[in-house]
Amino acid sequence: MVHKRGADILHDPWFNKDTGFPLTERDRLGLRGLLPPRVISFEQQYTRFMESYQSLEKNTKGQPEGVVSLAKWRILNRLHDRNETLYYRVLIDNIKDFAPIIYTPTVGLVCQNYSGLFRRPRGMYFSAKDKGEMMSMIYNWPAQQVDMIVLTDGSRILGLGDLGVQGIGIPIGKLDMYVAAAGINPQRILPVMLDVGTNNQKLLEDQLYLGVRQPRLEGEEYLSIVDEFMEAVFTRWPKAIVQFEDFQMKWAFETLQRYRKRFCMFNDDVQGTAGVALAGLLGAVRAQGWQLADFVKQKIVVVGAGSAGLGVLNMSVQAAARMSGNSETATKPFFLLDKDGLVTKERKHIDPAAAPFAKNLSDIEGLGLREGASLIEVVKKVKPHVLLGLSGVGGIFHEEVLKAMRESDSPKPAIFAMSNPTMNAECTATDAFKHAGENIVFASGSPFENVDLGNGKVGHVNQANNMYLFPGIGLGTLLSGARIITDGMLQAASEWYNTHNVFDPCFSVLFM
Ligand SMILES: NC(=O)c1ccc[n+]([C@@H]2O[C@H](COP(=O)([O-])OP(=O)(O)OC[C@H]3O[C@@H](n4cnc5c(N)ncnc54)[C@H](O)[C@@H]3O)[C@@H](O)[C@H]2O)c1
Ligand SMILES: O=C(O)C[C@H](O)C(=O)O
Numbered sequence: 001m002v003h004k005r006g007a008d009i010l011h012d013p014w015f016n017k018d019t020g021f022p023l024t025e026r027d028r029l030g031l032r033g034l035l036p037p038r039v040i041s042f043e044q045q046y047t048r049f050m051e052s053y054q055s056l057e058k059n060t061k062g063q064p065e066g067v068v069s070l071a072k073w074r075i076l077n078r079l080h081d082r083n084e085t086l087y088y089r090v091l092i093d094n095i096k097d098f099a100p101i102i103y104t105p106t107v108g109l110v111c112q113n114y115s116g117l118f119r120r121p122r123g124m125y126f127s128a129k130d131k132g133e134m135m136s137m138i139y140n141w142p143a144q145q146v147d148m149i150v151l152t153d154g155s156r157i158l159g160l161g162d163l164g165v166q167g168i169g170i171p172i173g174k175l176d177m178y179v180a181a182a183g184i185n186p187q188r189i190l191p192v193m194l195d196v197g198t199n200n201q202k203l204l205e206d207q208l209y210l211g212v213r214q215p216r217l218e219g220e221e222y223l224s225i226v227d228e229f230m231e232a233v234f235t236r237w238p239k240a241i242v243q244f245e246d247f248q249m250k251w252a253f254e255t256l257q258r259y260r261k262r263f264c265m266f267n268d269d270v271q272g273t274a275g276v277a278l279a280g281l282l283g284a285v286r287a288q289g290w291q292l293a294d295f296v297k298q299k300i301v302v303v304g305a306g307s308a309g310l311g312v313l314n315m316s317v318q319a320a321a322r323m324s325g326n327s328e329t330a331t332k333p334f335f336l337l338d339k340d341g342l343v344t345k346e347r348k349h350i351d352p353a354a355a356p357f358a359k360n361l362s363d364i365e366g367l368g369l370r371e372g373a374s375l376i377e378v379v380k381k382v383k384p385h386v387l388l389g390l391s392g393v394g395g396i397f398h399e400e401v402l403k404a405m406r407e408s409d410s411p412k413p414a415i416f417a418m419s420n421p422t423m424n425a426e427c428t429a430t431d432a433f434k435h436a437g438e439n440i441v442f443a444s445g446s447p448f449e450n451v452d453l454g455n456g457k458v459g460h461v462n463q464a465n466n467m468y469l470f471p472g473i474g475l476g477t478l479l480s481g482a483r484i485i486t487d488g489m490l491q492a493a494s495e496w497y498n499t500h501n502v503f504d505p506c507f508s509v510l511f512m
Protein backbone atom coordinates (compact mmCIF):
# COMPACT_ATOMS: atom_id res chain seq x y z
CA MET A 1 0.00 0.00 0.00
CA VAL A 2 1.44 3.38 -1.04
CA HIS A 3 0.37 6.24 1.18
CA LYS A 4 2.07 8.89 -0.90
CA ARG A 5 0.79 10.85 -3.87
CA GLY A 6 2.14 12.99 -6.67
CA ALA A 7 5.70 14.29 -6.63
CA ASP A 8 6.36 12.54 -3.28
CA ILE A 9 6.12 9.20 -5.09
CA LEU A 10 8.49 10.29 -7.84
CA HIS A 11 11.03 11.25 -5.18
CA ASP A 12 10.71 7.98 -3.31
CA PRO A 13 13.06 5.31 -4.75
CA TRP A 14 11.00 2.52 -3.11
CA PHE A 15 7.94 3.32 -5.19
CA ASN A 16 9.14 5.41 -8.09
CA LYS A 17 8.74 3.85 -11.53
CA ASP A 18 9.77 6.99 -13.45
CA THR A 19 8.35 6.95 -16.96
CA GLY A 20 7.13 3.41 -16.29
CA PHE A 21 3.92 4.46 -14.47
CA PRO A 22 0.96 3.32 -16.61
CA LEU A 23 -1.75 5.89 -17.28
CA THR A 24 -4.18 4.32 -14.79
CA GLU A 25 -1.61 4.65 -11.98
CA ARG A 26 -0.76 8.18 -13.06
CA ASP A 27 -4.42 9.10 -12.53
CA ARG A 28 -4.81 7.18 -9.28
CA LEU A 29 -1.61 8.54 -7.73
CA GLY A 30 -1.93 12.14 -8.87
CA LEU A 31 0.94 11.87 -11.32
CA ARG A 32 -0.78 13.09 -14.49
CA GLY A 33 1.24 15.98 -15.88
CA LEU A 34 4.24 15.30 -13.69
CA LEU A 35 5.84 12.97 -16.24
CA PRO A 36 6.40 13.15 -20.00
CA PRO A 37 3.34 11.58 -21.67
CA ARG A 38 4.97 8.49 -23.19
CA VAL A 39 4.89 5.37 -21.00
CA ILE A 40 8.16 3.42 -21.17
CA SER A 41 8.00 -0.27 -20.26
CA PHE A 42 10.20 -1.76 -17.53
CA GLU A 43 12.10 -3.70 -20.20
CA GLN A 44 12.76 -0.51 -22.17
CA GLN A 45 13.96 1.26 -19.01
CA TYR A 46 16.24 -1.68 -18.33
CA THR A 47 17.70 -1.60 -21.84
CA ARG A 48 18.14 2.18 -21.68
CA PHE A 49 20.08 1.90 -18.42
CA MET A 50 22.31 -0.92 -19.65
CA GLU A 51 23.02 1.00 -22.85
CA SER A 52 24.11 4.05 -20.89
CA TYR A 53 26.25 1.83 -18.64
CA GLN A 54 27.88 0.24 -21.67
CA SER A 55 28.55 3.57 -23.31
CA LEU A 56 30.15 4.78 -20.07
CA GLU A 57 32.39 1.70 -20.21
CA LYS A 58 33.31 2.57 -23.80
CA ASN A 59 33.92 6.25 -23.11
CA THR A 60 36.15 5.64 -20.09
CA LYS A 61 38.33 2.98 -21.75
CA GLY A 62 42.01 3.59 -21.04
CA GLN A 63 41.35 5.83 -18.03
CA PRO A 64 42.79 4.87 -14.63
CA GLU A 65 40.94 1.94 -13.00
CA GLY A 66 39.85 3.96 -9.95
CA VAL A 67 38.31 6.67 -12.14
CA VAL A 68 36.39 4.12 -14.20
CA SER A 69 35.12 2.19 -11.15
CA LEU A 70 33.94 5.36 -9.44
CA ALA A 71 32.16 6.49 -12.61
CA LYS A 72 30.40 3.10 -12.72
CA TRP A 73 29.54 3.35 -9.02
CA ARG A 74 28.05 6.82 -9.57
CA ILE A 75 25.74 5.71 -12.37
CA LEU A 76 24.55 2.73 -10.32
CA ASN A 77 24.17 4.86 -7.22
CA ARG A 78 22.07 7.43 -9.06
CA LEU A 79 19.73 4.65 -10.15
CA HIS A 80 19.64 3.28 -6.58
CA ASP A 81 18.60 6.72 -5.33
CA ARG A 82 15.93 7.09 -8.01
CA ASN A 83 14.29 3.75 -8.67
CA GLU A 84 15.11 0.74 -6.49
CA THR A 85 12.97 -1.69 -8.46
CA LEU A 86 15.02 -1.12 -11.60
CA TYR A 87 18.28 -0.90 -9.63
CA TYR A 88 17.86 -4.32 -8.02
CA ARG A 89 16.74 -5.87 -11.31
CA VAL A 90 19.91 -4.74 -13.10
CA LEU A 91 22.02 -5.69 -10.08
CA ILE A 92 20.61 -9.22 -9.86
CA ASP A 93 20.88 -9.83 -13.60
CA ASN A 94 24.46 -8.54 -13.80
CA ILE A 95 25.76 -9.50 -10.36
CA LYS A 96 29.12 -10.80 -11.58
CA ASP A 97 29.93 -7.48 -13.24
CA PHE A 98 28.31 -5.19 -10.68
CA ALA A 99 29.38 -6.85 -7.40
CA PRO A 100 32.95 -5.42 -7.70
CA ILE A 101 31.39 -1.96 -8.11
CA ILE A 102 28.76 -1.82 -5.39
CA TYR A 103 30.76 -4.10 -3.08
CA THR A 104 34.48 -4.90 -2.68
CA PRO A 105 36.77 -3.50 -4.00
CA THR A 106 35.16 -0.27 -5.34
CA VAL A 107 33.14 0.25 -2.16
CA GLY A 108 36.47 0.86 -0.39
CA LEU A 109 37.27 3.72 -2.75
CA VAL A 110 33.76 5.05 -2.27
CA CYS A 111 34.23 5.12 1.52
CA GLN A 112 37.56 6.89 1.15
CA ASN A 113 35.92 9.57 -1.03
CA TYR A 114 32.57 9.67 0.76
CA SER A 115 32.49 13.41 1.58
CA GLY A 116 32.93 14.32 -2.08
CA LEU A 117 30.55 11.65 -3.38
CA PHE A 118 27.77 12.32 -0.85
CA ARG A 119 24.51 13.40 -2.49
CA ARG A 120 21.72 11.79 -0.48
CA PRO A 121 21.79 10.00 2.86
CA ARG A 122 21.08 6.25 2.91
CA GLY A 123 20.39 4.29 6.09
CA MET A 124 20.58 5.71 9.61
CA TYR A 125 23.31 7.50 11.53
CA PHE A 126 23.51 7.28 15.33
CA SER A 127 26.24 9.44 16.75
CA ALA A 128 27.94 10.02 20.08
CA LYS A 129 25.77 13.14 20.29
CA ASP A 130 22.55 11.10 20.21
CA LYS A 131 22.97 9.47 23.61
CA GLY A 132 19.59 9.16 25.32
CA GLU A 133 17.73 9.81 22.03
CA MET A 134 18.09 6.51 20.20
CA MET A 135 14.82 4.93 21.35
CA SER A 136 12.86 7.75 19.73
CA MET A 137 15.24 8.12 16.76
CA ILE A 138 14.72 4.52 15.67
CA TYR A 139 11.05 5.40 14.98
CA ASN A 140 12.21 7.98 12.42
CA TRP A 141 12.95 5.13 10.02
CA PRO A 142 10.04 5.07 7.54
CA ALA A 143 9.61 1.28 7.16
CA GLN A 144 7.22 -0.58 9.47
CA GLN A 145 9.31 -3.71 9.47
CA VAL A 146 13.07 -4.23 9.23
CA ASP A 147 14.54 -7.73 8.86
CA MET A 148 18.23 -7.16 8.28
CA ILE A 149 20.53 -4.49 9.70
CA VAL A 150 24.23 -4.12 8.93
CA LEU A 151 25.98 -1.99 11.52
CA THR A 152 29.48 -0.50 11.51
CA ASP A 153 31.37 2.02 13.62
CA GLY A 154 33.78 2.62 10.71
CA SER A 155 36.83 1.76 12.80
CA ARG A 156 38.38 -0.88 10.44
CA ILE A 157 36.99 -0.48 6.94
CA LEU A 158 38.40 -3.37 4.84
CA GLY A 159 42.19 -2.98 5.09
CA LEU A 160 41.85 0.81 4.90
CA GLY A 161 41.75 1.55 8.62
CA ASP A 162 39.57 4.03 10.51
CA LEU A 163 37.30 5.90 8.07
CA GLY A 164 34.81 7.16 10.65
CA VAL A 165 31.36 8.01 9.28
CA GLN A 166 32.59 7.37 5.73
CA GLY A 167 32.39 3.65 6.48
CA ILE A 168 28.61 3.74 5.86
CA GLY A 169 29.35 2.52 2.31
CA ILE A 170 30.14 -0.94 3.71
CA PRO A 171 26.71 -1.64 5.31
CA ILE A 172 25.06 -0.29 2.14
CA GLY A 173 27.11 -2.65 -0.10
CA LYS A 174 26.59 -5.65 2.21
CA LEU A 175 22.83 -5.12 2.26
CA ASP A 176 22.74 -4.84 -1.53
CA MET A 177 24.25 -8.33 -1.53
CA TYR A 178 21.46 -9.47 0.82
CA VAL A 179 18.88 -8.26 -1.68
CA ALA A 180 20.67 -9.58 -4.75
CA ALA A 181 21.85 -12.93 -3.40
CA ALA A 182 19.28 -13.84 -0.73
CA GLY A 183 16.19 -12.06 -2.06
CA ILE A 184 15.68 -9.98 1.08
CA ASN A 185 13.01 -7.30 0.60
CA PRO A 186 14.88 -4.02 -0.06
CA GLN A 187 12.29 -2.13 1.98
CA ARG A 188 13.21 -4.22 5.01
CA ILE A 189 16.94 -3.60 5.12
CA LEU A 190 18.69 -0.91 7.13
CA PRO A 191 22.34 0.17 6.86
CA VAL A 192 23.51 1.82 10.09
CA MET A 193 26.49 3.94 11.05
CA LEU A 194 27.35 4.24 14.70
CA ASP A 195 29.47 7.37 14.66
CA VAL A 196 31.44 7.49 17.90
CA GLY A 197 34.15 9.77 16.44
CA THR A 198 37.31 8.90 14.54
CA ASN A 199 41.00 8.66 15.32
CA ASN A 200 41.87 9.39 11.68
CA GLN A 201 43.66 12.74 11.95
CA LYS A 202 43.27 13.51 8.27
CA LEU A 203 39.48 13.20 8.54
CA LEU A 204 39.34 15.21 11.75
CA GLU A 205 41.10 18.05 9.94
CA ASP A 206 38.98 17.77 6.78
CA GLN A 207 36.48 20.64 6.64
CA LEU A 208 34.11 18.55 4.51
CA TYR A 209 34.16 15.51 6.84
CA LEU A 210 30.54 14.59 7.59
CA GLY A 211 30.98 12.76 10.90
CA VAL A 212 31.42 13.80 14.50
CA ARG A 213 34.78 15.59 14.73
CA GLN A 214 36.11 14.13 17.94
CA PRO A 215 38.36 11.21 18.90
CA ARG A 216 36.60 7.85 19.22
CA LEU A 217 34.76 7.11 22.43
CA GLU A 218 36.42 4.35 24.43
CA GLY A 219 35.58 1.95 27.26
CA GLU A 220 32.22 2.16 29.01
CA GLU A 221 31.28 5.32 27.11
CA TYR A 222 31.61 3.43 23.84
CA LEU A 223 29.75 0.36 25.05
CA SER A 224 26.88 2.43 26.45
CA ILE A 225 26.28 3.83 22.95
CA VAL A 226 26.21 0.36 21.36
CA ASP A 227 23.98 -0.93 24.20
CA GLU A 228 21.52 1.89 23.66
CA PHE A 229 21.41 1.26 19.93
CA MET A 230 20.81 -2.49 20.37
CA GLU A 231 18.03 -1.91 22.90
CA ALA A 232 16.35 0.59 20.59
CA VAL A 233 16.53 -1.68 17.52
CA PHE A 234 15.19 -4.78 19.24
CA THR A 235 12.44 -2.81 20.98
CA ARG A 236 11.07 -1.62 17.66
CA TRP A 237 11.88 -4.75 15.61
CA PRO A 238 12.24 -7.74 17.98
CA LYS A 239 12.75 -10.14 15.05
CA ALA A 240 15.49 -8.19 13.28
CA ILE A 241 19.01 -9.56 12.69
CA VAL A 242 22.01 -7.30 13.27
CA GLN A 243 25.25 -7.99 11.41
CA PHE A 244 28.28 -6.30 12.96
CA GLU A 245 30.74 -5.27 10.26
CA ASP A 246 34.23 -3.79 10.17
CA PHE A 247 34.64 -3.06 13.87
CA GLN A 248 38.24 -2.91 15.08
CA MET A 249 39.26 -6.17 16.72
CA LYS A 250 38.80 -5.30 20.38
CA TRP A 251 35.22 -4.18 19.84
CA ALA A 252 34.46 -6.95 17.34
CA PHE A 253 35.19 -9.60 19.98
CA GLU A 254 33.80 -7.69 22.94
CA THR A 255 30.45 -6.88 21.30
CA LEU A 256 30.12 -10.43 19.97
CA GLN A 257 30.51 -11.86 23.49
CA ARG A 258 28.27 -9.19 24.95
CA TYR A 259 25.30 -9.63 22.61
CA ARG A 260 25.43 -13.06 20.99
CA LYS A 261 23.22 -14.77 23.58
CA ARG A 262 20.93 -11.77 24.10
CA PHE A 263 20.19 -10.64 20.57
CA CYS A 264 19.97 -12.15 17.11
CA MET A 265 23.32 -10.92 15.82
CA PHE A 266 26.66 -12.06 14.44
CA ASN A 267 29.99 -10.53 13.51
CA ASP A 268 30.64 -11.03 9.83
CA ASP A 269 34.41 -10.43 9.96
CA VAL A 270 34.89 -12.95 12.75
CA GLN A 271 32.23 -15.56 11.93
CA GLY A 272 31.28 -15.03 8.27
CA THR A 273 34.91 -14.95 7.19
CA ALA A 274 35.63 -18.04 9.26
CA GLY A 275 32.81 -19.92 7.54
CA VAL A 276 34.03 -19.01 4.06
CA ALA A 277 37.69 -19.71 4.89
CA LEU A 278 36.84 -23.10 6.41
CA ALA A 279 34.85 -24.01 3.30
CA GLY A 280 37.93 -23.03 1.27
CA LEU A 281 40.31 -25.00 3.50
CA LEU A 282 38.15 -28.10 3.26
CA GLY A 283 37.85 -27.54 -0.50
CA ALA A 284 41.64 -27.34 -0.75
CA VAL A 285 41.97 -30.72 1.00
CA ARG A 286 39.75 -32.27 -1.63
CA ALA A 287 41.45 -30.37 -4.47
CA GLN A 288 44.70 -31.94 -3.26
CA GLY A 289 43.10 -35.33 -3.80
CA TRP A 290 42.67 -36.24 -0.14
CA GLN A 291 39.76 -37.26 2.06
CA LEU A 292 38.03 -34.55 4.07
CA ALA A 293 39.23 -36.15 7.32
CA ASP A 294 42.81 -35.46 6.19
CA PHE A 295 42.15 -31.82 7.02
CA VAL A 296 43.66 -32.47 10.44
CA LYS A 297 46.96 -33.47 8.79
CA GLN A 298 47.36 -30.18 6.91
CA LYS A 299 49.85 -27.55 8.05
CA ILE A 300 48.23 -24.14 7.82
CA VAL A 301 50.01 -20.82 8.23
CA VAL A 302 47.66 -17.94 9.06
CA VAL A 303 49.11 -14.44 8.60
CA GLY A 304 47.14 -11.87 10.57
CA ALA A 305 45.95 -12.28 14.15
CA GLY A 306 43.06 -9.86 13.96
CA SER A 307 39.31 -10.35 14.14
CA ALA A 308 39.31 -12.24 10.83
CA GLY A 309 42.44 -14.38 11.31
CA LEU A 310 41.45 -15.42 14.82
CA GLY A 311 37.88 -16.08 13.72
CA VAL A 312 39.21 -18.43 11.03
CA LEU A 313 41.49 -20.18 13.51
CA ASN A 314 38.74 -20.64 16.07
CA MET A 315 36.38 -22.24 13.60
CA SER A 316 39.07 -24.35 11.92
CA VAL A 317 40.30 -25.69 15.26
CA GLN A 318 36.72 -26.55 16.23
CA ALA A 319 36.32 -28.42 12.93
CA ALA A 320 39.67 -30.23 13.39
CA ALA A 321 38.73 -31.21 16.96
CA ARG A 322 35.43 -32.60 15.76
CA MET A 323 37.05 -34.57 12.92
CA SER A 324 39.87 -36.03 15.00
CA GLY A 325 37.85 -36.40 18.19
CA ASN A 326 40.78 -34.82 20.02
CA SER A 327 40.53 -31.22 21.14
CA GLU A 328 43.96 -31.37 22.85
CA THR A 329 45.93 -31.61 19.62
CA ALA A 330 43.59 -29.64 17.35
CA THR A 331 45.68 -26.43 17.38
CA LYS A 332 48.88 -28.27 16.39
CA PRO A 333 48.63 -27.90 12.59
CA PHE A 334 48.14 -24.13 12.77
CA PHE A 335 50.88 -21.48 12.80
CA LEU A 336 49.84 -17.91 13.54
CA LEU A 337 51.77 -14.77 12.62
CA ASP A 338 51.03 -11.14 13.35
CA LYS A 339 52.98 -7.95 12.73
CA ASP A 340 55.65 -9.18 15.15
CA GLY A 341 56.08 -12.55 13.44
CA LEU A 342 55.33 -16.07 14.66
CA VAL A 343 53.20 -16.02 17.80
CA THR A 344 54.51 -18.28 20.57
CA LYS A 345 53.90 -18.73 24.27
CA GLU A 346 57.05 -16.61 24.79
CA ARG A 347 55.25 -13.55 23.43
CA LYS A 348 55.02 -10.70 25.92
CA HIS A 349 51.60 -8.99 26.22
CA ILE A 350 49.88 -11.59 24.09
CA ASP A 351 46.27 -10.82 23.21
CA PRO A 352 44.06 -13.29 25.15
CA ALA A 353 42.17 -14.07 21.92
CA ALA A 354 45.42 -15.15 20.22
CA ALA A 355 46.81 -17.05 23.22
CA PRO A 356 45.20 -20.46 22.41
CA PHE A 357 47.04 -20.49 19.07
CA ALA A 358 50.48 -19.49 20.38
CA LYS A 359 53.03 -22.22 19.75
CA ASN A 360 54.96 -24.00 22.50
CA LEU A 361 58.66 -23.50 21.86
CA SER A 362 59.17 -27.23 22.37
CA ASP A 363 56.91 -27.86 19.35
CA ILE A 364 58.80 -25.58 16.96
CA GLU A 365 62.42 -25.71 18.05
CA GLY A 366 62.87 -28.92 16.10
CA LEU A 367 61.92 -26.94 12.99
CA GLY A 368 64.50 -24.26 13.84
CA LEU A 369 61.79 -21.70 14.63
CA ARG A 370 61.54 -19.23 17.51
CA GLU A 371 59.29 -16.52 18.89
CA GLY A 372 58.74 -13.79 16.29
CA ALA A 373 60.14 -15.81 13.37
CA SER A 374 59.54 -14.01 10.06
CA LEU A 375 57.03 -15.13 7.45
CA ILE A 376 59.73 -16.32 5.06
CA GLU A 377 61.42 -18.37 7.82
CA VAL A 378 58.11 -19.95 8.79
CA VAL A 379 57.17 -20.83 5.22
CA LYS A 380 60.62 -22.27 4.48
CA LYS A 381 60.72 -24.39 7.63
CA VAL A 382 57.09 -25.45 8.00
CA LYS A 383 56.51 -26.13 4.26
CA PRO A 384 52.78 -25.52 4.78
CA HIS A 385 49.98 -27.01 2.76
CA VAL A 386 48.10 -23.71 3.06
CA LEU A 387 49.24 -20.10 3.36
CA LEU A 388 46.32 -17.88 4.35
CA GLY A 389 46.56 -14.09 4.62
CA LEU A 390 44.22 -11.86 6.63
CA SER A 391 46.77 -9.21 7.53
CA GLY A 392 45.52 -6.23 5.53
CA VAL A 393 49.10 -5.81 4.25
CA GLY A 394 49.32 -5.62 0.45
CA GLY A 395 52.12 -7.64 -1.15
CA ILE A 396 53.28 -9.34 2.06
CA PHE A 397 53.34 -12.67 0.13
CA HIS A 398 56.24 -11.39 -1.95
CA GLU A 399 58.28 -13.27 -4.54
CA GLU A 400 60.53 -15.05 -2.03
CA VAL A 401 57.57 -16.19 0.11
CA LEU A 402 55.69 -17.45 -2.95
CA LYS A 403 58.75 -19.23 -4.31
CA ALA A 404 59.19 -20.92 -0.93
CA MET A 405 55.65 -22.31 -1.31
CA ARG A 406 57.03 -24.44 -4.18
CA GLU A 407 58.71 -26.50 -1.48
CA SER A 408 55.38 -27.06 0.29
CA ASP A 409 54.72 -30.59 1.51
CA SER A 410 51.69 -30.53 -0.78
CA PRO A 411 52.03 -30.96 -4.54
CA LYS A 412 49.08 -28.54 -4.82
CA PRO A 413 49.63 -25.90 -2.15
CA ALA A 414 46.83 -23.46 -1.40
CA ILE A 415 47.44 -19.72 -1.27
CA PHE A 416 44.60 -17.57 0.06
CA ALA A 417 45.28 -13.82 -0.17
CA MET A 418 42.10 -12.79 1.60
CA SER A 419 42.75 -9.14 2.55
CA ASN A 420 40.71 -6.38 0.91
CA PRO A 421 40.54 -4.27 -1.13
CA THR A 422 42.74 -5.25 -4.08
CA MET A 423 45.72 -3.09 -3.08
CA ASN A 424 45.76 -4.79 0.34
CA ALA A 425 45.72 -8.35 -1.01
CA GLU A 426 48.74 -10.30 0.26
CA CYS A 427 49.64 -11.03 -3.38
CA THR A 428 48.09 -10.80 -6.82
CA ALA A 429 46.84 -13.86 -8.67
CA THR A 430 49.42 -13.31 -11.41
CA ASP A 431 52.31 -13.26 -8.92
CA ALA A 432 50.97 -16.30 -7.09
CA PHE A 433 50.89 -18.46 -10.24
CA LYS A 434 54.16 -16.98 -11.53
CA HIS A 435 56.21 -17.58 -8.41
CA ALA A 436 54.49 -20.42 -6.56
CA GLY A 437 53.81 -22.50 -9.66
CA GLU A 438 50.90 -23.54 -11.81
CA ASN A 439 49.64 -26.22 -9.45
CA ILE A 440 48.49 -23.95 -6.68
CA VAL A 441 44.92 -23.52 -5.49
CA PHE A 442 44.46 -19.76 -5.35
CA ALA A 443 41.76 -17.68 -3.70
CA SER A 444 41.53 -13.98 -2.92
CA GLY A 445 39.20 -11.72 -0.95
CA SER A 446 38.90 -9.19 -3.77
CA PRO A 447 38.23 -10.40 -7.31
CA PHE A 448 41.13 -11.05 -9.71
CA GLU A 449 40.90 -12.21 -13.33
CA ASN A 450 41.87 -15.81 -14.09
CA VAL A 451 45.54 -16.00 -15.11
CA ASP A 452 46.64 -17.00 -18.60
CA LEU A 453 49.43 -19.54 -18.01
CA GLY A 454 50.21 -19.96 -21.70
CA ASN A 455 49.77 -23.12 -23.82
CA GLY A 456 46.01 -22.81 -23.36
CA LYS A 457 46.27 -23.33 -19.60
CA VAL A 458 44.41 -21.17 -17.12
CA GLY A 459 45.19 -20.42 -13.49
CA HIS A 460 41.77 -20.32 -11.84
CA VAL A 461 41.04 -17.62 -9.33
CA ASN A 462 38.47 -18.33 -6.62
CA GLN A 463 37.01 -15.59 -4.49
CA ALA A 464 37.17 -16.20 -0.75
CA ASN A 465 34.99 -13.42 0.53
CA ASN A 466 32.40 -13.58 3.27
CA MET A 467 29.81 -12.37 0.74
CA TYR A 468 29.41 -16.05 -0.11
CA LEU A 469 28.15 -16.74 3.37
CA PHE A 470 26.45 -13.83 5.10
CA PRO A 471 23.42 -13.56 2.78
CA GLY A 472 22.66 -17.23 3.46
CA ILE A 473 23.16 -16.83 7.20
CA GLY A 474 20.75 -13.89 7.32
CA LEU A 475 18.17 -15.61 5.14
CA GLY A 476 18.40 -18.92 7.01
CA THR A 477 18.03 -17.18 10.35
CA LEU A 478 15.08 -15.20 9.13
CA LEU A 479 13.25 -18.19 7.64
CA SER A 480 13.90 -20.49 10.57
CA GLY A 481 12.98 -17.83 13.12
CA ALA A 482 16.15 -18.69 15.06
CA ARG A 483 16.47 -16.50 18.14
CA ILE A 484 20.26 -16.44 18.17
CA ILE A 485 23.02 -17.28 15.69
CA THR A 486 25.38 -20.02 16.83
CA ASP A 487 28.83 -21.12 15.65
CA GLY A 488 27.21 -24.42 14.71
CA MET A 489 25.03 -22.61 12.16
CA LEU A 490 28.12 -21.04 10.60
CA GLN A 491 29.94 -24.40 10.54
CA ALA A 492 26.99 -26.10 8.89
CA ALA A 493 26.91 -23.37 6.21
CA SER A 494 30.59 -23.78 5.55
CA GLU A 495 30.32 -27.55 5.24
CA TRP A 496 27.40 -27.11 2.84
CA TYR A 497 29.61 -24.94 0.65
CA ASN A 498 32.29 -27.56 0.74
CA THR A 499 30.00 -30.27 -0.49
CA HIS A 500 28.87 -27.89 -3.24
CA ASN A 501 32.35 -27.38 -4.68
CA VAL A 502 33.69 -24.04 -3.56
CA PHE A 503 36.54 -24.47 -6.00
CA ASP A 504 34.39 -24.95 -9.02
CA PRO A 505 35.23 -21.97 -11.24
CA CYS A 506 31.52 -21.59 -12.00
CA PHE A 507 30.78 -21.48 -8.32
CA SER A 508 30.11 -17.80 -8.07
CA VAL A 509 27.68 -17.96 -10.96
CA LEU A 510 25.94 -20.98 -9.48
CA PHE A 511 25.64 -19.30 -6.14
CA MET A 512 24.15 -16.15 -7.53
N1 LIG B 1 38.03 -12.04 2.42
C1 LIG B 1 37.19 -11.78 3.40
O1 LIG B 1 36.04 -12.23 3.41
C2 LIG B 1 37.64 -10.94 4.57
C3 LIG B 1 36.88 -10.94 5.73
C4 LIG B 1 37.30 -10.18 6.83
C5 LIG B 1 38.45 -9.43 6.73
N2 LIG B 1 39.14 -9.42 5.55
C6 LIG B 1 40.36 -8.61 5.41
O2 LIG B 1 41.33 -9.05 6.34
C7 LIG B 1 42.13 -7.95 6.71
C8 LIG B 1 42.29 -7.96 8.23
O3 LIG B 1 41.04 -7.78 8.86
P1 LIG B 1 40.95 -7.87 10.47
O4 LIG B 1 39.58 -7.49 10.85
O5 LIG B 1 41.44 -9.18 10.95
O6 LIG B 1 41.97 -6.71 10.87
P2 LIG B 1 42.72 -6.50 12.22
O7 LIG B 1 43.23 -5.12 12.20
O8 LIG B 1 41.86 -6.94 13.36
O9 LIG B 1 43.97 -7.52 12.15
C9 LIG B 1 45.08 -7.36 11.32
C10 LIG B 1 46.14 -8.34 11.80
O10 LIG B 1 47.19 -8.35 10.85
C11 LIG B 1 48.42 -8.32 11.56
N3 LIG B 1 49.48 -7.74 10.74
C12 LIG B 1 49.68 -6.43 10.44
N4 LIG B 1 50.83 -6.31 9.74
C13 LIG B 1 51.34 -7.56 9.59
C14 LIG B 1 52.50 -8.07 8.99
N5 LIG B 1 53.37 -7.27 8.38
N6 LIG B 1 52.71 -9.41 9.05
C15 LIG B 1 51.85 -10.24 9.66
N7 LIG B 1 50.72 -9.80 10.26
C16 LIG B 1 50.47 -8.47 10.22
C17 LIG B 1 48.14 -7.49 12.79
O11 LIG B 1 49.12 -7.73 13.81
C18 LIG B 1 46.76 -7.97 13.15
O12 LIG B 1 46.89 -9.14 13.93
C19 LIG B 1 41.49 -6.71 6.12
O13 LIG B 1 42.20 -6.33 4.96
C20 LIG B 1 40.12 -7.15 5.73
O14 LIG B 1 39.64 -6.49 4.58
C21 LIG B 1 38.77 -10.17 4.48
O1 LIG C 1 33.84 -6.52 2.89
C1 LIG C 1 34.45 -7.45 2.36
O2 LIG C 1 34.67 -7.50 1.13
C2 LIG C 1 34.90 -8.64 3.17
C3 LIG C 1 35.17 -8.39 4.60
O3 LIG C 1 34.01 -8.19 5.34
C4 LIG C 1 36.20 -7.34 4.87
O4 LIG C 1 36.05 -6.65 5.87
O5 LIG C 1 37.16 -7.25 4.10
Ligand SMILES: [Mg+2]
Residues within 6 Å of the ligand: 158, 245, 246, 268, 269
Ligand atom coordinates in the same frame (compact mmCIF):
# COMPACT_ATOMS: atom_id res chain seq x y z
MG1 LIG D 1 34.11 -6.76 6.80
